[in-house]
Amino acid sequence: MAGIGFVLRKLSQRGDLSGVVMSFLYASVISSGPWLFTIMSLGLLVLIGNQFLALAELSEFRIIIIYNFAFSLVFSAPVFMVATRFLSDLIYARNVSAAPGLLLGALMLLFGLQAPIVIIFYLYYADLTPWVQLVAVTNYFLITGIWLVSVFMSALKEYAAISRTFGLGMLIALACTMLLAPYFSIAGMLMGFNLGLAYIFFNLIARVLAEYPGTPRQPFAFLRYFKSHWEIVLSGFVYNLAIWVDKWIMWFSPQRDVHQSGLVSYPHYDGAMFLSYLTIVPAIAVFTIAIETRFFEQYLRFYQDIQNHANYERIEKNHRQLWAGIIASARNIIILQLTIALGVILLAPLILQSVQASSMQLSMFRFGVLGAAFHVFTMFLMIVLSYFDARLKVLTIALVFLFANSLITWASLHLGLAWYGWGYAMAVIISFAVAYVMLVRHLQQLPYQTFIIRNESVK
């Protein structure tokens, strides 16, 4: 018989929306883990460090830690974003046998690519004693390793266990730092800090291997994702660069500190910023809960009802509820965080005094607190957009953040001390506005986006 009969039959196999469904895992995994780790580590460093400011060595210790956090985060971001996506897809396909291979391959790639830079930097550029050079390099790799392993941990969703591991690790780090400092000076402090990080790193590795047993095979299978998911690679790099770029620009301010080792920093600015980041910890907690409960439920219902042949009236209703849910959560978080920010800004002199910070840091700290609030809002919007697999929109926001932060920070540098921090605050407010408009537009068109733009089956 003549005629195209199979066309009809094909339709039954094409009604899928797997593209979007796969992205939800990815989005839920990227979350805010590494950022939280950075905030806590550096914030606490400032808090505690200031108590011992008398110690001359402390500044060298602190600068090495900051360098390692900053550069490893930026350089590792492309790899761990890709690893995150690859792992989410493995979980989605219900075949995680490639996970151990991914862990090994990504670690090798991270260490292999960064080792030359790190070793050359510490051994030849930085003027440090051999012992300090050695522990500084070790420190860098431990932090890099933790970024990567935390990807696997967020996929496991064992927040309590992970928090305990991090908490205990930081305690060990603190205790050992204090313990070893009197005997071995900076090398001792770093060594102590490394012991804590090593505890975290190996503890997490053990958990990952327990969850995903098996011999590592095809460790570089994930490399093809660099091509197919280039937007993710790029936005990971750009976003993390944007987070640090204002600090790096401020390291060129007249008030900067050039350490005898040759490492540059601006402790007042960095300290004020790290301290202000601590104010967003509650918002991150509230956001994580909101996204994993209400949002996720409504999000799943939206997609599942489509798959289950709901009519459009129902799809529209789910769409409205999902949208309303996002707006309500956003409003709660914004109110919470702006209240905190307002309180901290008003109480800034007291707070700075209590942590023995310099009064020169006052305006930077205030800008920092305002900026941190909008920074965290922007991050949430980006995560929500990631749930909808709007990769190009996420990349655009990251690019806006990077350019705004670079340009305005550079401008504020020339405006003088009173404006320090203004660049960061303005940059995140602009990024927030852009992200907000993009999310609203995406939400408005969600059914269209779902069926046409994000639907691999219509390509």
Next chain:
Amino acid sequence: MKTVGKNIMSELVHDVKCAEICLILEGSYPYVAGGVSSWVHDLIQAQSHLTFHLLILVAPDSEKKRRYSLPKNVVGTTEITLQRLPKGVKKLHHAEQIMQQIEQLLNDLTYDADLDDLASLLRISSPLRQQLGKLFLLDSATAWQMLLRMYRTGFSRCSFLDYFWSWRGLLGGMYSVILGELPQARVYHAVSTGYAGLYLARARLETGRPAMVTEHGIYTTERCIEIAMADWLHEEDKFRSMNVDKSRRDLQDMWMRTFKNYSRICYEACDQIITLFEGNQSSQLQNGSVAERMSVIPNGINYEYFSKMARSSSKEKFVVALIGRVVPIKDVKTFIRAIAQVRESLADVQAYMIGPYDEDPEYYDECKMLVRYLGLESCFTFTGSVDLAQWLTRIDLIVLTSISEAQPLVILEAGAAGIPCVATDVGACREMIEGDKRESPALGKGGMIVPLSSPSLTAQAIVQLLSEPLLLQHCGSIIQQRVRLYYNKNDLDETYRGLYEKYCSYPSVQHIKEEVA
């Protein structure tokens, strides 16, 4: 305004390439082997004095292996993948307006369409042909709004996912016909309705050249059965309720209505609506065909070859055979049961199932089991694939128990050899055995017609024919005569030759391109 000279030049260039006949083929020749495809292959070879261009419509992702080597008089091929549109541009000037015009026509096309609707659609789309494509027609936000509006008028209780894919499937298919390349030819000839028929109507409208269609099976009927059985409309789902079946029917109706409309448009555009046997004509008439333009041209066989086969008369046993593949549609089991009953009154009968049995091994096993169960091992044989010509000399009577057929040639091949037939009343069987309206004077019966799946009535007919040698011989000579007069391939080729000749020399009628110009 273009210069006149340039226009003439391009016309001349076209004329050199222009084939006489453009055959429009959907899902058959040359990629799918089967009855329709062999018919096409024979047709082209029989009209070796004419040049052919093949317009081949294929489904997306279908296999592209040629099952036939194209005859020399095929001077060109154009392949159109249905539902695959050119990308086109994303945004158009007056996008909303254009979409609204299209929407109006699409609504007509899915409900109650005629050739004028297609003509209007072509008038809108032809100036925009370079720009229109997937991005605007299917993927744009404007198209999405149109999809929602169309969904809300009449489908709002349907599964949106199913509607979405149906909408894309139907519109994608139609757009690919509207936007596809149209080769130049003197006569356009489609081998089915459906998309091929729609393409034919477009060719008629755009070139003004004569159009003809030859339907083997009735496309609309086949498509409707398929749609009714399509499993994507029967999936289990969460929202199962009283409304679900109803909403599924709405979608099925949309598909069926659309295909019926395409058939109607095709019939309306055609100068000649041909089918293989009269039985099909009532469905054609129901779908809007017009009696004056309809004709029957059956498949023919090489009468000379089959009639020369010498009949061996000295035999101990009656030989009865079913010639065909061992598959459920042939209902071999009814044949086996009938033979068991025949044996009760005629001991000296030998039955053969002649034809390949590897297509459906499970069914073949069941048939063999039935033979054993009825104790027919000694008188029932599965021959597998054999050279039919050698067997025809030994057979006394053929039986066809099929539950569905179009125009089975085996009745004609056996008939040319003077072998009568007992067949079920499906497809063209009755017309071949008892004669159709073309026949004057009526020749009489060349065998017997029996109801579907009725072993006892089939057995009765077999016994009646075999036990009366004169009747058997009489029927044999009648069917032989009928084949000679009405199913001789040479004559039928001549009929097509005549039609092609007539239409090739027809003047062009006014067409859309001229209107636009």
